Amino acid sequence: MSGRPLPRAVGLLALVLAACTLPFVLSNFRLFQFSQVYIYAIAILGLNLLTGYNGQFSLGHGAFYAIGAYASAIMMDRWNIGYGWTLPVAGVLCLIVGFLFGLPALRLEGLYLALATFSLALAVPQILKYFEHWTGGSQGIVLSKPNAPFGLPLNPDQWLYFVTLAVLVLLFWLGANLLRGRMGRAIVAIRDNHIAAEAMGINAALYKSLVFGVSAAYTGVAGALSASVIAYVAPDSFNVFLSVTLLIGSVIGGLASIAGAVFGALFIQFVPNWAQDISKAAPWAIFGVFLIGFMYLMPFGIAGGIRLLWTRATRSRVEPEGRSAVPTQAHTTT
């Protein structure tokens, strides 16, 4: 994971190319699942920015996912706006809402922020049902999947797969750039030592609200994509368990890691599918056991575990420090 820039770029390019061949070898259903993985990965990256890199809690990111999904669905359903245009609008809307939610959240330390966001997650389905005129109440909104443009010989599932993949690559690239730059350093500095960061002239209040906004925007875009891919939105699919699912993906993938978002997304998409064969209740029992198990054994998640193995194998200098959930700065350069 910590190779030189050139081989890493080649590796990433190979991965993207491999992802591009999937539509021609997998069934439509599998393809749909992979689109869902990319969507989760975008949402989890948003959560990672907030929790992993900036050290703020959110147990309520499902709320922003819901806002993105509904914004996109209402725009497509009511005003016939193309799905492509709804993505940036949903992103900007969530950026604003997230920024505004982040402002009062500034005053809330750790646990209180967790409480506030957790109640937000619980309240969202009710709020969605309440504004029935816009959201279609508990019936939700049924959409149709878009066809591929320019007469491309692709079916809707294949086309949507490419769209989600493109958005994923774009947002991950933006995210990596954001974290590598001046802003990224500031974000991590606030997490590591709030007071020292302020003493260095970083406007912690502004940055924290901004990160909340950016994180919400990522999750909102993911929600907007999901509205197109699933072609249906309903209030009860955005319950508190969605927020917990995203958080579980984030923890299992690796909190302060960009690649971790993809591992986490793969986990939350495919593990429940397998577990469902055991019992309807099994996926959550397994999620819970994995969550607690990872907290004990692999607090840096899958990405952290891979990095650790890689460092051991190449005998590099980096060693994990302590059993903290939030890795120190040495671990955050993926």
Added chain:
Amino acid sequence: MDIFVQQVVSGLATGGIYASLALALVMIYQATDVVNFAQGELAMFATYICWSLINAGLPYWAAFLSTLGIAFVGGVVIERLVIRPVENAPILTIVMVTLGLLVICNSIAGWIWTYVQKPFPSPFPERPFKFDNIVFGAHDLGEIQVTLLVLLCIYLFFRFTPLGLAMRAAAHNPVSSRLVGIRVGCMLALGWGLAAVFGAVAGMMVAPVLTLEPNLMGGVQIYAFAAATLGGFTSPGGAVLGGFIVGVVENLVGTYVSFIGTELKFTVALAMIIVVLLVRPTGLFGTTVVKRV
């Protein structure tokens, strides 16, 4: 006016449930600085155990008391096995572990007892009481009595027994307590056990009203959060008062503010939490914790 009094009384009844659960949250928060997100689900689980015992033929109060015993043991065991290994970990880790507990309890309850709603018996007579035209549900009145009784027991326990004093000491100043010979680890486990007991009381009192199902406590827990936030996470008495206030406010708002009704109940709780955190983050009776940096 009659409606008003009636709503206040049933508000106090639900408030008692919020108060019990809020008290459980506050106990754990005071002892270990953790908000136990699984508190409601543990209570739900205990209620299912009580249901099974009653179905196995035990009389109500025998099942009630044995459930309290089981809940206590369960709370202690969970603290020992699950929470203790991450005791000194960052807050995020502990929150995650309690969230893990939440989803495990929820899904195992669904696994064992299915997601079908089950009626849960009330120990109080069916016949409502009447005072001049105002009708009170017997269950409402019984709930308030049970809650007050539990509160009295807790007060007496913490105020007048050596064990209660030791537990308060361990929560207040672990290092000094250890120096005078209090086994702090044991006290924390006891705290979890007692919290599980309060939760179980709340669960068994609310189940006849809401009917028993694995998502029984989701709504109750958000109100308990609101109650604990309002009263202050550092003040047990405040949390209890907060519970009653939240219960009454919830009922009155639901009755008199037409656009909210029962459909936006959670949003009311969310709004309460956010307003309290913004205006007075320590709650009504909480104390500001001064931290050295």
